[in-house]
Amino acid sequence: MSDQERVLKFQIFRYNPQKKGDKPRMVTYEVTEAPGMTIFIALNEIREQQDPSIQFDFVCRAGICGSCAMVVNGQPTLACRTLTSKYEDGQIKLLPLPGFELIGDLSVNTGKFMRVMSERVESWIHDKYADEVNFEKLEERMDPDVADEIYELERCVECGCCVSACATKRMRPDFLSAVGFMRLARYALDPRDKRSDEEFYEIIGDDDGVFGCMTLLGCEDYCPKDLPHQTRIAYLRRKMALVR
Amino acid sequence: MKVIYTDSLVIGGGLAGLRVAIASMQRGFDTIVLSLIPAKRSHSAAAQGGMQASLGACIKGEGDDEDIHFSDTVKGSDWGCDQDVARMFVNTSPKAIRQLAAWGVPWSRVRGGDRDVIINGEKVTITEKNEAHGLITSRDFGGTKKWRTCFTSDGTGHTMLYAMDNKAIQMGIPIHERKEAIALIHEDGVCYGAIVRDLITGELTAYVAKATTIATGGYGRLYAVTTNAVISEGIGNAIALETGIATLGNMEAVQFHPTAIVPVGILTTEGCRGDGGLLLDKDGYRFMPDYEPDKKELASRDVVSRRMTEHMRKGKGVPSRYGDHLWLDITLLGRKHIEKNLREVKEICEYFLGIDPVEEYIPVRPTQHYSMGGIRTKATGESPALKGLFSAGEAACWDMHGFNRLGGNSVAETVVAGMIVGEYVADYCSANPLNVSTSTIQQFMKQEEKKITDLLVRDFGENPFQLKAEMQKIMMDKVGIFRNGEDLEQAVEELKVLSQRAKKIALRNRISSSNPELVEAIRVPKMIKLAQCVAYGAMLRTESRGAHAREDYPERNDRDWLKRTLTTWKDDFSDLPEVTYEDLDVMKMEMPPGSRGYGVDNTVQHPDTVRREQEIQEIKKTNPGADRYELQELLNPILIPEKFKGKNERIGRGFK
Numbered sequence: 001m002s003d004q005e006r007v008l009k010f011q012i013f014r015y016n017p018q019k020k021g022d023k024p025r026m027v028t029y030e031v032t033e034a035p036g037m038t039i040f041i042a043l044n045e046i047r048e049q050q051d052p053s054i055q056f057d058f059v060c061r062a063g064i065c066g067s068c069a070m071v072v073n074g075q076p077t078l079a080c081r082t083l084t085s086k087y088e089d090g091q092i093k094l095l096p097l098p099g100f101e102l103i104g105d106l107s108v109n110t111g112k113f114m115r116v117m118s119e120r121v122e123s124w125i126h127d128k129y130a131d132e133v134n135f136e137k138l139e140e141r142m143d144p145d146v147a148d149e150i151y152e153l154e155r156c157v158e159c160g161c162c163v164s165a166c167a168t169k170r171m172r173p174d175f176l177s178a179v180g181f182m183r184l185a186r187y188a189l190d191p192r193d194k195r196s197d198e199e200f201y202e203i204i205g206d207d208d209g210v211f212g213c214m215t216l217l218g219c220e221d222y223c224p225k226d227l228p229h230q231t232r233i234a235y236l237r238r239k240m241a242l243v244r
Numbered sequence: 245m246k247v248i249y250t251d252s253l254v255i256g257g258g259l260a261g262l263r264v265a266i267a268s269m270q271r272g273f274d275t276i277v278l279s280l281i282p283a284k285r286s287h288s289a290a291a292q293g294g295m296q297a298s299l300g301a302c303i304k305g306e307g308d309d310e311d312i313h314f315s316d317t318v319k320g321s322d323w324g325c326d327q328d329v330a331r332m333f334v335n336t337s338p339k340a341i342r343q344l345a346a347w348g349v350p351w352s353r354v355r356g357g358d359r360d361v362i363i364n365g366e367k368v369t370i371t372e373k374n375e376a377h378g379l380i381t382s383r384d385f386g387g388t389k390k391w392r393t394c395f396t397s398d399g400t401g402h403t404m405l406y407a408m409d410n411k412a413i414q415m416g417i418p419i420h421e422r423k424e425a426i427a428l429i430h431e432d433g434v435c436y437g438a439i440v441r442d443l444i445t446g447e448l449t450a451y452v453a454k455a456t457t458i459a460t461g462g463y464g465r466l467y468a469v470t471t472n473a474v475i476s477e478g479i480g481n482a483i484a485l486e487t488g489i490a491t492l493g494n495m496e497a498v499q500f501h502p503t504a505i506v507p508v509g510i511l512t513t514e515g516c517r518g519d520g521g522l523l524l525d526k527d528g529y530r531f532m533p534d535y536e537p538d539k540k541e542l543a544s545r546d547v548v549s550r551r552m553t554e555h556m557r558k559g560k561g562v563p564s565r566y567g568d569h570l571w572l573d574i575t576l577l578g579r580k581h582i583e584k585n586l587r588e589v590k591e592i593c594e595y596f597l598g599i600d601p602v603e604e605y606i607p608v609r610p611t612q613h614y615s616m617g618g619i620r621t622k623a624t625g626e627s628p629a630l631k632g633l634f635s636a637g638e639a640a641c642w643d644m645h646g647f648n649r650l651g652g653n654s655v656a657e658t659v660v661a662g663m664i665v666g667e668y669v670a671d672y673c674s675a676n677p678l679n680v681s682t683s684t685i686q687q688f689m690k691q692e693e694k695k696i697t698d699l700l701v702r703d704f705g706e707n708p709f710q711l712k713a714e715m716q717k718i719m720m721d722k723v724g725i726f727r728n729g730e731d732l733e734q735a736v737e738e739l740k741v742l743s744q745r746a747k748k749i750a751l752r753n754r755i756s757s758s759n760p761e762l763v764e765a766i767r768v769p770k771m772i773k774l775a776q777c778v779a780y781g782a783m784l785r786t787e788s789r790g791a792h793a794r795e796d797y798p799e800r801n802d803r804d805w806l807k808r809t810l811t812t813w814k815d816d817f818s819d820l821p822e823v824t825y826e827d828l829d830v831m832k833m834e835m836p837p838g839s840r841g842y843g844v845d846n847t848v849q850h851p852d853t854v855r856r857e858q859e860i861q862e863i864k865k866t867n868p869g870a871d872r873y874e875l876q877e878l879l880n881p882i883l884i885p886e887k888f889k890g891k892n893e894r895i896g897r898g899f900k
Binding site for chain 2 (some may be wrong): 016018019035036038047048051052053054055057058059060061062063064065066067081083103104110111112114115118119122123124125127130131133135136137138139140141142143144147148150151154155157158190192193
C-alpha cells in the first residue's frame, strides 16, 4: 500500500433512461486516493460528495454477492474488490455491463436476466420425491468428493461477467451463456437431480445452447470466481453430442 | 392509485423471507416476495461458516442432540433468550438441514477414516466412523460443546440461498425486485400490507395482503464499520416501529464479531478459529488461553470480542494507521485445508488485503456483526401488538438469541423460523379474511406521497448522507462493545438533535424516479429512530448481559434485569421511543439461569432461580422413568406445527 496521495480520474458512463431528454455521455470525476481504496469506496465518495444522482449497485461489498460487475478499463469485473492502486496511471473508466438491460449509469438489471436463465435451465433438483422426503430420518448419503465437486460449480455468483464477455452472446441474443451452462453442469453432476441426458438436450441441444458456443472463452478469462467454464462447456458438449 | 392484492406478502428475499414464502405457497396461498435486490444477492449469502444442527454424524459431534444444542444456545444468549423458542428451534434445525439437502445444498460430507485436524494449536489425527461416511459433517464453532456446525466449505449461506431461491423459482413464486417497502398499512390494530416504492421508476404501489412478513435482516449499517451488507439498514424494523403499535425487542443487543479484517470490516468466518486458527497479539503471543483457559479462542463471540478489546487496551494491539488490531493466524491449518474449506476467506485476504493467509497473518478487530434485537414476535412469529404482522430471521426478535447469538445459529434461524413462522402465516391466511377499507389504503398512500413531495420541493436543508455518517459515528464511538452511562447519555442527546435535523432534509437531485439520494432521504430518518432505540435501550439497561457490556454495571443482574426491552415509537414528533419491559419467567425455564462456563461470572441471582432448580429436581425425581423427550415435555412444553413434531434420527442412536 502506498502512502502517497494521488488524484484519481474516473471517467464514468452517465445515462438515466428514466429522465426525459437525458443523453448517454461520459463524465469525469476526481477523487483523492486513500490507502486500500476500492472502486466501491471511490464511487460512494463521488455519490456522497460530488453527484448524488449517480447510480450503481453494491450489496455485500466483499466480492461474494455478484451485484457490482461493471466494465473497468475495458474489462468486466467485480468493482467492489477492485483496488484503485491497481491502475498505475490513476485513470479509471467505468461502463455498465453490456448484454443486460440498463437501469441507469452503472446499474444493470442482472436479476431479471438471471431469473429467466434459471427458469430456462430449470435450475432446481428434479426429483418428484424431493418434497416428500422424511426429514426426521437420516439424510441420503452423498460421496464427499461429489459434494465438493458440486460446490465447485455452485460458487457462481450470477454477476454476469461471463455474459458480457461472450462474443457468441453478442451475435445470438438468446444464447444461454456460460452462467447457464455452469448451472446445468452443476445439476448434471448432482446425483439428486434425476434428469436424463435427453432432458438436458431439450434445454441446451441447439445453437442457442451448447452447440452455439464459439469457444472464444471470454467467460473463462473474466469469471471472478475462476470457475472451470472451458472444461464444463466441453463436457456438456460431448455429453449432448452423444444423445442423438 | 395502484394496488396489488395477495394473501401472503413477504418483505425481504433472503433465506428467512423465501422460506416463509415457500411455506405459504405450499399451503396454496397467493404469495409475493418484495426485495431491494435480486434475491440471490441477499445478505444471507454472506454467511460463511455454517449452520448449527445437532446431527452428530462427525466423530467430534458424536453424542450431540437437541438438548445439548439447547443448552449451548441458552448459555450463549446469557439467559436472555426465550427458551420456548430456543427449544422449537433446536428440535427443528435437523429437519431444516435435511430438507435443504433434498433441495440441493451440497453439504460437506463425512469421509470415513483418519484425518488430521488442528485442535488447540496441535495437529491431531481423528478417525471418522465408516458407518457415517457420506452423511452431513460438521465443524467446531464458538460456544458449542460439540462440533455441530454443518457447512459447504465457507460458502454455506451462498449454497443455502441458491437452493432456497431455486426452490422458490421452481414453485413460481413471484419476486418483485428493486422494490422498497416504506410504510406498513394498518387499520384497527391489524396490518394489511405495505406502501412500496419502485426503486427504478419511483412509482408507489399499495401491496395489500392478509399477512405481512418482515424478513429484512439486521440493522448493522447503523454503525460506521460493520460486516453487514450495505442494504442491512434495518428499514423493515423501522417501518414496523413507525406504526406506533408494533414493538421492537432488545434493540440494544448488538453483536460484535471478533474477526473482521481491518480496515474495511469484511468478515472472516468463525470457521477460521473453529478449524484451529489462533488469535495473536503484537508479540505473536497467543493470549486467549490466559483469559479463557477452557474455551480459549472458541468462547462465545461477545466474550472473545471483549477479551480482544481488553488485550488491545493493555497495549498489546498491533498499531496501524487505522488504529490497533490483532492477528488471526490460520497458517497452521495448511494450504490444502485453507484452499478447500476457507477459500472465500483466502479470496477476501488476497483481494482486500493483498496477502496470502496461508503464509501471512490476517489483521482483525471486533466489528459490528449481528442484530439480536428486532421486531418482537410471539413464538408463532406474529407481532403480539399488531395482528397480521409477522417477522422472521434477523429482522425479528423471535428471541432464540437473547443477548448473544452463537455462530452458526443465524442461518439456522433463518430457515427454521422460515419453516415454523411460514406455517403460522399460512394458518393466519386461512383463518382471516382480507378486510381493509380502501380509504385506509389511500390514506397511507397519500401520506407517503406527501413525504416524498416535501423532500422534492424543499430548497435548502440537511444532506442525508452527512446525517447518516454522523449517526454512524455516534453509534461507533458511544454505543459499541464496551458501554458506559456517560457515553450513552451523550449518544441519546446527540441522536435527538440528529432526529430533528432529519426532518429538514433537502435534495440536490430532485427527481422522483431512480434516485439514490432520495432513497437515502427516505431511509435516514428511519435509521436515526432505530439508532435511538439501540442507544436509549442501552442507556436504560444498567447491567451487563451477553453482548451488552456496561463498564459501570459489569455484573449480569438477573434480579432486576431478567427481562426483554420493548420499544415503541407512538408519537412521530417525539425524540425518544417509549420503553417497557417484559419479564422472563424463571419458573417456566427449562434451564434456570446459571454460569456460562466462559467469560466472567458475577451474576446477581434472581430470587426464583433456586426455587426453579428445586422444582426441576422434584419433577425429575417424581418421573424417574421419563426419557429426555418426556422430560422436556414436562419442563418446557412447546407449541410447534404438527409436521415438525417428530423425533430426529441420528447415526448409531436411532431416534433415542
